[in-house]
Amino acid sequence: MQVQAKAAKEVGAKLESYSFEIESPQEFQCSIAVEYCGICHSDLHIIDNDWGMSQYPVIAGHEVIGIVKEIGSQVNHLKIGDRVGVGWQKSACLQCSDCLKGNENLCNQNQPLIVPGPGGFANHLLTDSRFAFPIPQGIDPKVAGPLLCGGITVYGGLRAAGMSSGQEIGVIGIGGLGHMAVQFASKLGNRVTVFTTSEDKAEFAHQLGADRAIVVSKGEAPPKPDRLLNILLSTVPASLDWGAYLEHLDSDGTLSFVGVSDAPLNLPIFPLIMKRRRILGSPIGGRGMMIEMLSIADRFKIEPIVEVFPSDNINEAIDKVRSNSIRYRAVLDFNQS
Amino acid sequence: MQVQAKAAKEVGAKLESYSFEIESPQEFQCSIAVEYCGICHSDLHIIDNDWGMSQYPVIAGHEVIGIVKEIGSQVNHLKIGDRVGVGWQKSACLQCSDCLKGNENLCNQNQPLIVPGPGGFANHLLTDSRFAFPIPQGIDPKVAGPLLCGGITVYGGLRAAGMSSGQEIGVIGIGGLGHMAVQFASKLGNRVTVFTTSEDKAEFAHQLGADRAIVVSKGEAPPKPDRLLNILLSTVPASLDWGAYLEHLDSDGTLSFVGVSDAPLNLPIFPLIMKRRRILGSPIGGRGMMIEMLSIADRFKIEPIVEVFPSDNINEAIDKVRSNSIRYRAVLDFNQS
Numbered sequence: 001m002q003v004q005a006k007a008a009k010e011v012g013a014k015l016e017s018y019s020f021e022i023e024s025p026q027e028f029q030c031s032i033a034v035e036y037c038g039i040c041h042s043d044l045h046i047i048d049n050d051w052g053m054s055q056y057p058v059i060a061g062h063e064v065i066g067i068v069k070e071i072g073s074q075v076n077h078l079k080i081g082d083r084v085g086v087g088w089q090k091s092a093c094l095q096c097s098d099c100l101k102g103n104e105n106l107c108n109q110n111q112p113l114i115v116p117g118p119g120g121f122a123n124h125l126l127t128d129s130r131f132a133f134p135i136p137q138g139i140d141p142k143v144a145g146p147l148l149c150g151g152i153t154v155y156g157g158l159r160a161a162g163m164s165s166g167q168e169i170g171v172i173g174i175g176g177l178g179h180m181a182v183q184f185a186s187k188l189g190n191r192v193t194v195f196t197t198s199e200d201k202a203e204f205a206h207q208l209g210a211d212r213a214i215v216v217s218k219g220e221a222p223p224k225p226d227r228l229l230n231i232l233l234s235t236v237p238a239s240l241d242w243g244a245y246l247e248h249l250d251s252d253g254t255l256s257f258v259g260v261s262d263a264p265l266n267l268p269i270f271p272l273i274m275k276r277r278r279i280l281g282s283p284i285g286g287r288g289m290m291i292e293m294l295s296i297a298d299r300f301k302i303e304p305i306v307e308v309f310p311s312d313n314i315n316e317a318i319d320k321v322r323s324n325s326i327r328y329r330a331v332l333d334f335n336q337s
Numbered sequence: 338m339q340v341q342a343k344a345a346k347e348v349g350a351k352l353e354s355y356s357f358e359i360e361s362p363q364e365f366q367c368s369i370a371v372e373y374c375g376i377c378h379s380d381l382h383i384i385d386n387d388w389g390m391s392q393y394p395v396i397a398g399h400e401v402i403g404i405v406k407e408i409g410s411q412v413n414h415l416k417i418g419d420r421v422g423v424g425w426q427k428s429a430c431l432q433c434s435d436c437l438k439g440n441e442n443l444c445n446q447n448q449p450l451i452v453p454g455p456g457g458f459a460n461h462l463l464t465d466s467r468f469a470f471p472i473p474q475g476i477d478p479k480v481a482g483p484l485l486c487g488g489i490t491v492y493g494g495l496r497a498a499g500m501s502s503g504q505e506i507g508v509i510g511i512g513g514l515g516h517m518a519v520q521f522a523s524k525l526g527n528r529v530t531v532f533t534t535s536e537d538k539a540e541f542a543h544q545l546g547a548d549r550a551i552v553v554s555k556g557e558a559p560p561k562p563d564r565l566l567n568i569l570l571s572t573v574p575a576s577l578d579w580g581a582y583l584e585h586l587d588s589d590g591t592l593s594f595v596g597v598s599d600a601p602l603n604l605p606i607f608p609l610i611m612k613r614r615r616i617l618g619s620p621i622g623g624r625g626m627m628i629e630m631l632s633i634a635d636r637f638k639i640e641p642i643v644e645v646f647p648s649d650n651i652n653e654a655i656d657k658v659r660s661n662s663i664r665y666r667a668v669l670d671f672n673q674s
Contacts, residue, residue: 098588106588106612160613243601251435251443254615260606264580269597272618275443276497278591279616281609 001031005122006314007057008047014315015047015121018057022126025072030129032084037120038063038145038306039314039321039330040176041237042088046114047318055116061332062088062113063145064120065135075129083141084132085294086120087148088112088284091128102288104131105156120145121314123334133290136298146176146304146329147297149284154181154233155293156285157258161231161278165189170229170248173236174201174208177259179328180304181233182208187300193229195222195245222248235259242267246277254278306331338368342459343651344394345384351652352384352458355394359463362409367466369421374457375400375482375643376651376658376667377513378574379425383451384655392453398669399425399450400482401457402472412466420478421469422631423457424485425449425621428465439625441468442493457482458651460671470627473635483513483641483666484634486621491518491570492630493622494595498568498615502526507566507585510573511538511545514596516665517641518570519545524637530566532559532582559585572596579604583614591615643668 007018025031043060045051064086068078078084092099092107099107113119113127135144154177163169169185171178172195186192186209194205194213202213216222221244228250234240234257242255246267249255255277257265271277285293296302305328309317317330344355362368380397382388401423405415415421429436429444436444450456450464472481491514500506506522508515509532523529523546531542531550539550553559558581565587571577571594583592583604592614594602608614622630633639642665646654654667 103588103613251440257606257610260610264603265606265609266601266603269594269602269618272602272616273594273597273620274618276440276617276619279609280613281606281611282613283610 001124003118003122003124005059005118006311007059007121009057011054011056012048015318018059020118022124025070025075025126027072027074028129029072029126030068030075030078030084030132031070032064032066032086032125032127032132033069034064034066034120034123034125034334035141036065036145036308037061037332037334038149039317039332040146040149041321042149043114044318044322053115058114059118059121060114061120061122062086063149063331064125065141065144066125068132069124071129078129078132078134083135085135085144085148086113086125086127086132087152087290090117090131094130102286104286105284106286121332131287133287133294136294138298139294140303142308142331142333143303143306145331146180146306147294148290150177150329151180151297151304152285152290152293153177153258153283154235155184155296156289157181157233157256157282158185158231159289160280160282161233161254161256163188163190163231167191167230168193168227168250170195170232171210172232172234172240172245173259174198174205175235175324176326176329177235179208180302181235182210183302184296186210187302188296193227229253231256233258237261239263239266243271246271249275249277251275252277254280257281304329308333310336338461340455340459340461342396342455343648344396344458346394348391348393349385352655355396357455359461362407362412362463364409364411365466366409366463367405367412367415367421367469368407369401369403369423369462369464369469370406371401371403371457371460371462371671372478373402373482373645374398374669374671375486376654376669377483377486378658379486380451381655381659390452395451396455396458397451398457398459399423400486400668401462402478402482403462405469406461408466415466415469415471420472422472422481422485423450423462423464423469424489424627427454427468431467439623441623442621443623458648458669468624470624470631473631475635476631477640479645479668479670480640480643482668483517483643484631485627487514487666488517488634488641489622489627489630490514490595490620491572492521492633493626494518494570494593494619495522495568496626497617497619498570498591498593500525500527500568504528504567505530505564505587507532507569508547509569509571509577509582510596511535511542512572512661513663513666514572516545517639518572519547520639521633523547524639525633530564566590568593570595574598576600576603580608583608586612586614588612589614591617594618641666645670647673
């Protein structure tokens with residue numbers, strides 16, 4: 001089958017139309033007619049080869065929603081016509097202790113959808129069905145894509161930090177990740193405090209479910225806490241004054257990193273020790289957690305807020321993602337392509 | 338009653354004999370005839386006013402073992418003649434949520450035994466009985482003192498990191514803290530790896546129960562791991578190559594700090610995120626944990642290894658602690674004083 005894709009032919013290039021052939025699905029594979037695909041900052045990092053592992057032409061896109069068109073001989077959890085989603089991860093060894101514990105996201109052999117191989121900026125995707133997840137009927141397919149990457153990232157980071165209910169949860173940054181984190185935390189029965197640099201976003205945070213929003217000017221420390229948090233999720237790719245943020249955590253509280261800068265983490269140790277605080281980093285989530293997250297998003301009406309672009313306008317959409325002017329996730333519509 | 342103590346009359350001074358009066362115990366207080374008192378590096382920090390909170394004359398000593406001589410009217414968990422121990426903490430508010438959860442060590446009002454007020458470098462101690470813990474009969478009083486501070490510190494740091502049994506546990510540093518951590522971890526059914534800068538201590542680690550000891554030259558990174566750890570406890574007051582040590586942790590593993598340098602923690606974030614690793618700091622332990630730790634030390638024959646000095650030789654003992662030439666804890670004998 002001929003695939004019509006949007007590819008970056010070299011580092012940082014504008015995306016151009018690009019077509020290639022795919023075979024029929026083998027064994028565990030399935031082919032998907034792409035309906036929508038989100039644009040994530042990681043797509044830009046791969047287009048720009050920021051992590052030194054890109055292979056050109058790059059066909060990015062890893063928040064893919066579409067309809068199963070064909071399945072391989074070993075596929076029995078999907079049938080033709082199902083709506084599925086594919087996120088950052090396309091495979092794992094499925095045999096190591098991480099995989100066997102349901103933590104395929106931690107597998108040493110885990111492979112991203114788009115490195116190497118084509119992702120979802122295309123009208124069709126051939127992929128491993130074992131990392132294609134049925135999308136519950138209650139979730140609007142237009143908004144579902146970002147759940148598969150940004151959504152699982154924040155959900156995983158909150159659960160790894162011990163999110164339960166009745167807790168005080170902080171979210172640093174209201175962007176593509178943070179606006180979903182606020183919804184998960186608040187709709188699952190927690191009180192949410194937001195830290196943002198933007199007055200507008202502080203106001204909007206309340207609509208997302210936040211109880212409180214604290215505006216912190218760029219480069220400044222947050223004010224002293226007047227309410228302590230059990231969990232503080234950092235979604236921002238920036239080096240902040242972590243010592244000052246740690247003071248916002250209650251005893252046994254956890255600062256959970258899901259968005260990070262490349263810079264090393266630099267933080268004072270005494271605020272950790274005095275209150276037995278913790279720090280963790282968390283990457284996406286395993287397959288079991290993905291299904292749980294999608295079910296929760298369905299039942300609790302947790303929806304990424306998206307701007308939808310026709311797939312032909314992909315470069316415009318990418319420019320808006322680059323300039324951080326999307327509120328809050330960009331999604332490409334491939335239905336017409 | 339007249340107390341004969343050993344006091345530092347000014348910053349960093351040699352200790353001199355010093356006597357003062359104590360009243361009879363009021364309400365929850367008890368008076369203790371000191372038998373033994375350990376010397377901890379924290380005592381030196383207080384003698385030297387390293388933390389800017391010392392009040393002179395300083396009477397240090399916070400690993401106190403002795404016999405209850407008198408009790409106040411409200412004391413009902415101790416009786417005259419009981420052997421008890423007192424550690425770093427002498428009081429807490431007992432009403433905040435930390436205290437009510439059994440985490441008196443995290444209480445904002447928690448007060449160290451020796452700042453302000455006299456500690457255990459003396460023949461008698463008047464203190465709050467609620468922070469005086471009965472010493473199980475099976476524990477040799479000569480070695481018991483270091484359990485009350487160093488022992489609870491490593492036990493707390495291991496438990497906070499999720500120590501269970503059947504785990505792979507690493508201990509960085511075989512000194513006053515580390516030599517107890519190896520015993521707790523191994524005797525409670527875990528396999529222990531030690532990281533030390535000393536060939537001698539590497540050899541000795543096996544006698545303490547370690548399965549494996551890795552010698553890491555000062556200023557160098559540890560070698561690449563060939564076995565991954567669930568918990569890595571750092572007992573050293575030094576800035577190490579934390580990125581290299583994080584690589585020794587398995588997925589969901591925890592690097593637990595109980596000994597630290599004053600320098601900020603500097604570490605790469607990606608090794609945290611890729612394997613969902615954690616970092617925590619832990620201070621001593623609450624009262625419930627103290628009793629649990631003492632019971633385990635009794636039942637599993639976990640004993641600090643000590644050098645005992647007559648109390649009159651306190652300055653010699655302190656010099657040996659200062660020069661890190663004690664193996665592994667110094668204890669003063671006050672029975673003759």
